[in-house]
Amino acid sequence: MLNDISLLIGNTFMYSAPLIFGALGGVISERSGVVNLGIEGMMTVGAFVGAAVGFFSGNAWVGFLVAGLAGGLFALLHAVAAVTFKADQTISGIALNLIGPGLALFLCRLCFSGATMSQPVPHKLPKILGGAQSNIVAQNFNFDITVILAFLVMMAMWFILYRTKWGLRIRSVGEHPAAADTLGINVNRTRYTCVLVSGILAGFGGAAMTLAVIQQFTPTAISGQGFIALAAVIFGKWTPQGAYAACLLFGFAQALSVFPSLAHSAIPSEVLAMLPYILTIVVLILFVGRSVAPKEDGIPYEKGVR
Amino acid sequence: MEKTAKILKKPITSTIIAIVCGFAVAAIVLAVAGYNPGSAFGALFSGIFSRPKYISNVIIKATPITLTALSVAFAYKVGLFNIGAEGQYIVGAVAANIVGYLCNFPPVIEIPLVILAGMVAGALWGGIVGLLKAKFGIHEVLTSIMLNWIAFYFSNLVVNSAAFHQPNSTAAYPVNASSYTMLLPNWKTSDAGMAAMSGTKWLREVMLKTDVNFGFLIAIAAAVFIWMLLYRSRKGYELRAVGLNHDAAEFAGIPVNKNIVITMLIAGALAGLAAALAITGTNPHRISTLSAFENNGFNGLSVAFIAGSSPIGCIFAGLLFGGLLYGGQSIQANIGAPSEIINIMIGTIVFFVALTAVVPKLAVRLEKRGMRNAK
Numbered sequence: 001m002l003n004d005i006s007l008l009i010g011n012t013f014m015y016s017a018p019l020i021f022g023a024l025g026g027v028i029s030e031r032s033g034v035v036n037l038g039i040e041g042m043m044t045v046g047a048f049v050g051a052a053v054g055f056f057s058g059n060a061w062v063g064f065l066v067a068g069l070a071g072g073l074f075a076l077l078h079a080v081a082a083v084t085f086k087a088d089q090t091i092s093g094i095a096l097n098l099i100g101p102g103l104a105l106f107l108c109r110l111c112f113s114g115a116t117m118s119q120p121v122p123h124k125l126p127k128i129l130g131g132a133q134s135n136i137v138a139q140n141f142n143f144d145i146t147v148i149l150a151f152l153v154m155m156a157m158w159f160i161l162y163r164t165k166w167g168l169r170i171r172s173v174g175e176h177p178a179a180a181d182t183l184g185i186n187v188n189r190t191r192y193t194c195v196l197v198s199g200i201l202a203g204f205g206g207a208a209m210t211l212a213v214i215q216q217f218t219p220t221a222i223s224g225q226g227f228i229a230l231a232a233v234i235f236g237k238w239t240p241q242g243a244y245a246a247c248l249l250f251g252f253a254q255a256l257s258v259f260p261s262l263a264h265s266a267i268p269s270e271v272l273a274m275l276p277y278i279l280t281i282v283v284l285i286l287f288v289g290r291s292v293a294p295k296e297d298g299i300p301y302e303k304g305v306r
Numbered sequence: 307m308e309k310t311a312k313i314l315k316k317p318i319t320s321t322i323i324a325i326v327c328g329f330a331v332a333a334i335v336l337a338v339a340g341y342n343p344g345s346a347f348g349a350l351f352s353g354i355f356s357r358p359k360y361i362s363n364v365i366i367k368a369t370p371i372t373l374t375a376l377s378v379a380f381a382y383k384v385g386l387f388n389i390g391a392e393g394q395y396i397v398g399a400v401a402a403n404i405v406g407y408l409c410n411f412p413p414v415i416e417i418p419l420v421i422l423a424g425m426v427a428g429a430l431w432g433g434i435v436g437l438l439k440a441k442f443g444i445h446e447v448l449t450s451i452m453l454n455w456i457a458f459y460f461s462n463l464v465v466n467s468a469a470f471h472q473p474n475s476t477a478a479y480p481v482n483a484s485s486y487t488m489l490l491p492n493w494k495t496s497d498a499g500m501a502a503m504s505g506t507k508w509l510r511e512v513m514l515k516t517d518v519n520f521g522f523l524i525a526i527a528a529a530v531f532i533w534m535l536l537y538r539s540r541k542g543y544e545l546r547a548v549g550l551n552h553d554a555a556e557f558a559g560i561p562v563n564k565n566i567v568i569t570m571l572i573a574g575a576l577a578g579l580a581a582a583l584a585i586t587g588t589n590p591h592r593i594s595t596l597s598a599f600e601n602n603g604f605n606g607l608s609v610a611f612i613a614g615s616s617p618i619g620c621i622f623a624g625l626l627f628g629g630l631l632y633g634g635q636s637i638q639a640n641i642g643a644p645s646e647i648i649n650i651m652i653g654t655i656v657f658f659v660a661l662t663a664v665v666p667k668l669a670v671r672l673e674k675r676g677m678r679n680a681k
Contacts, residue, residue, distance in 0.1 A: 095653050109646070277456045
């Protein structure tokens with residue numbers, strides 16, 4: 001019994017960690033008023049760069065950091081389109097979702113002699129209790145370090161958004177950029193910074209997949225997690241803590257669908273796999289209801305236009 | 307000056323600039339990676355145009371994405387982002403496959419029945435999204451993403467079920483031949499057909515080596531229908547009003563929620579139509595186990611945006627996209643460059659479509675300057 005529960009909890013956190021990074025990236029970007037549909041693309045770039053750098057350098061931490069950097073650089077494209085060119089952010093986000101996986105697979109074939117999979121990294125990111133544990137419960141609670149990092153990032157983002165002047169500025173830029181502008185807040189710079197951070201976090205999320213959950217980059221390493229993260233942003237009503245909880249729910253439902261005593265039951269595996277998504281819709285109808293985006297989310301700011 | 311401004315203001319100009327930029331970026335990426343962009347593009351274009359059967363395959367490839375693009379573009383005009391076209395396509399394919407396999411009527415009844423099944427399933431899937439938005443205010447992107455995955459696993463559930471799974475395969479039983487929508491499917495392989503076509507080589511190649519079918523004609527008809535609905539009907543006026551400003555539409559007495567549900571029903575039906583035509587019109591005429599999304603709906607998003615959400619534009623953007631997807635395969639086959647270059651190129655085109663929306667605005671500025679100078 002205790003083993004089962006601990007397994008469920010362990011898997012929940014394992015599955016949700018990459019999602020949490022992606023979702024927090026979405027929160028920070030959308031809070032500043034830039035819709036970010038490109039999380040999937042940014043996560044894929046991070047997943048590839050993390051695995052590739054982790055493999056060639058032999059150090060997973062270097063891979064993780066460079067993945068964040070790559071995600072951030074990639075997100076700059078979105079910032080240029082959304083902020084400088086005042087482009088339709090939906091379209092530019094979708095574009096990143098095409099370019100990101102395309103670029104990742106293109107580079108993967110160049111780096112790994114034509115294969116769409118990278119070589120496995122020599123060492124994964126560490127676990128919190130170190131190596132293998134003899135006790136099953138301890139083994140299940142031996143989280144990846146990324147689980148802890150994801151929690152810390154959520155706390156930090158909550159603190160910054162709601163307890164510091166920078167957070168107030170970010171939120172005001174997302175709600176009413178013109179008012180923020182008259183108070184001397186640089187709207188464009190704030191949005192650039194937030195999109196950049198969003199990309200860095202999404203990059204981390206991708207790397208959390210390929211350096212902690214699995215050990216290499218594959219074409220399906222990131223397949224829809226970015227969109228689930230996007231859903232979690234809306235589900236969590238654009239708050240870090242809400243998005244975090246939504247990601248845990250997805251992670252839990254996914255853990256449930258691979259839970260041994262359920263997986264060996266008469267229920268078809270496809271029905272179990274559907275579970276997280278059905279559960280989400282039910283929760284939405286029963287408890288969450290209308291979600292309201294930051295007021296100026298997705299609308300380019302034009303100085304002097306009312 | 308005025309003439310330049312006029313040309314720049316046309317939406318098609320921005321699109322062409324975006325396409326040129328897409329090719330330019332792809333050329334740079336290829337060159338940096340050590341491939342000759344010239345021979346890569348040569349391979350691409352000969353992979354599209356050099357043989358009649360290639361052109362036919364491009365059109366076949368363009369059919370479903372033109373229709374899913376139409377679905378996305380239509381919803382976008384009403385202010386809804388239909389990221390769920392993927393799921394609507396999948397359930398449409400499942401329904402068309404099931405009905406086409408279980409029923410076996412003469413083609414006059416069978417074909418409309420199978421296509422209707424696909425459309426109804428797609429409409430249902432889209433309708434759920436519309437209903438949840440109208441009734442509970444749940445964001446359409448959120449429900450769409452969930453329903454995409456539910457459709458994905460539902461399709462696999464059907465494929466693997468005892469009733470529909472064809473033994474020793476990873477697929478369901480195909481639909482009956484009476485639901486085929488290829489051009490003269492029986493005649494073309496008969497002796498009479500062979501004899502009639504023996505004189506014209508290109509016709510033989512197209513008819514026998516590709517699944518040339520009616521799908522693209524139906525896609526064109528659907529595009530014209532959606533254009534008429536949006537711009538030549540009272541309903542279309544209502545729908546566009548909802549898309550432009552919810553509150554103003556509500557205030558003017560237009561039932562916003564009802565129109566949201568109607569829009570999602572139609573959008574879903576279009577995606578389901580895309581799937582049904584793919585099942586009836588192309589080999590293997592059945593659904594297979596999905597290991598990842600096949601992107602028929604997601605590609606529709608890109609096509610719709612390249613088309614600037616114009617229903618008629620979707621036809622041309624669909625052909626462009628189909629051409630790049632199909633011709634792109636020859637890049638890897640002929641010069642060894644990873645075929646993912648096509649995804650980078652398409653992505654770049656979409657990216658520049660977003661950027662070049664600025665061009666008409668610049669044109670207006672240019673025009674104003676011209677007028678000031680004239681004074």
